[in-house]
Amino acid sequence: MSGRHDLTAWQAAFLADTRELSGRAERPIRLNERRHRNGRGDLVLVITIDTSGMITLPGGLALNQREGVAVHVPEDSSKPPAAVVGHDRFVGAPHVLYGRELCLYLDAAREWDPTGGATSFFNRLWDWLADAAAGRFSARDSLYHAIGGVPAGAEEAETLTLQDEVPDRSALLWGVRRTRVRVDVHNQPVDGAAPVVFVPAAAAFPYGVGDTIGDLLDRFALNHDSLLSVVPRVLHSAACRSAAENGLYLLLGVPHPAGGAKHVAAAWIDAAGAETLRSATASVRAIPLNWRRISDDRPAVATRRDVGTHASGFLGASITLYGCGAIGSWFAEFAARAGATRIVLADSALINRGLLVRQNYRESDVGRPKSNALADRLRAISDGLNVQQLTELDWAAATTAFTSADFIVDATANLAAAVSLQSLVQQFPSPDAVVAQIATDPSFGTHGLVTVRGTSDHRTLAEVDLEVGRIVVDDPTLEAYHGFWERATPADQITPVRGCSIPTFRGSAADEAAVAALATSTLGRHRGLQLTGTHLFALPAASADAAPARWIEPPSTSST
Incomplete structure (x- = not known):
């Protein structure tokens, strides 16, 4: 090549680092001064790496005592250099692309740190060779084993x-x-x-x-x-x-x-x-x-990214949800993404623009019933989800919604609706359903409550809630949660629109989504269990005197 001035600043720095490393007696790499620029503008360096001290185990890659590698250094540091061998001895081995390119970075966006310069790259190359010789690579972990390289254009278009x-x-x-x-x-x-x-x-x-x-x-x-x-x-x-x-x-x-x-x-x-x-x-x-x-996404090859999490308790679940507001609208989306196969929604209230501050709706939903708008959103999230809307007159749907449910959830913060829900639970009993209430505090929406009635418990949610409330209110260390059972003072609430406007709690979409997310993970753990009680928790944004998360189990509870 004509000279150093043909190199970019990054390539010149990489070359200087490589020369310095090659000059150290304790380093296993040697730089061949023959180098060139390829058609893409990469600086191509030829190095020899001493692998004589590496241990080859059964199933590992057989290395020569000295391996020659061409290092392709891009014009800038946004992408890592590539390591390419000049032979076919590694063809078909794990983490080898196009028969000769060594796949040093499974996820370059997270693993490549250009601040480490040539030293970081050569350490990575050394580790790759050592792992290959020791047979530590797995076909399961390699992205392109079946096809030795990324097909051109595969990262673009459709x-x-x-x-x-x-x-x-x-x-x-x-x-x-x-x-x-x-x-x-x-x-x-x-x-x-x-x-x-x-x-x-x-x-x-x-x-x-x-x-x-x-x-x-x-x-x-x-x-x-x-x-x-x-x-x-x-x-x-x-x-x-x-x-x-x-x-x-x-x-x-x-x-x-x-x-x-x-x-x-x-x-x-x-x-x-x-x-x-x-x-x-x-x-x-x-x-x-x-x-x-x-x-x-074939089941034979794909693993869900949420496998093993608490929310995976909703995988394949049937859910009946009363209340599609600040907590319910977010909970429904999280349950849909967790793999629920059916969600029945009940909430006839209409959406106004003020609710968009914290509820899971859009401008185009204003004026629509909440259950209607949320149903459309959930269907857009998952093709495998059956979403239904429940009305008081739809008794056939009510029978299915309750008798075959895995979760029956009250997210209404409405006493009359809670009574109606409990009546339906008793009228259409489901022995396998976990009946639950999820809620946020009536002041700032930074505390959460999840009350669950286990599968073999015959008490109503109201009875469980009353027993838990006595325990919490009598405990001064749980004062931050007393508001769930005590009437909120006017100072704790706001009137969103002047005139005859219903007072409501202060709360952001960020906080309500966070409370709903914690409630989703918490409730998912209870699928099929007989455990009855109440989970109390607070967001990091809650007041400094917020009590830690607690599980309150009322007397006479059937548990596993």
């Missing part, structure tokens, strides 16, 4: 969502555009759907999948895959369908080293490519493959 298991053989699936950037893949034809060609491969693609149909076919040939001759035929057949006039999708199913369901990659073939496929000319190999992101 996302294809995959919820159903893919077939074992080549097949035609269907892509339905859900939004501008989302396409849902279905196993059955749907009006307006674009064809999706699914092709299962017999082996992994450690060198990646390429950017053209020709590249992909070459990878099939490299794997001696019996489907090599099938791919062009199924693409031609799909392109000849009238629905393919605007292009088509290709799904590639690839065996995963961890076993189980195939890894799936998705590509888009545009209208010009589809036309070329129809004509089946020799230029088919040059057709670009525009790789798309996959949101793979």
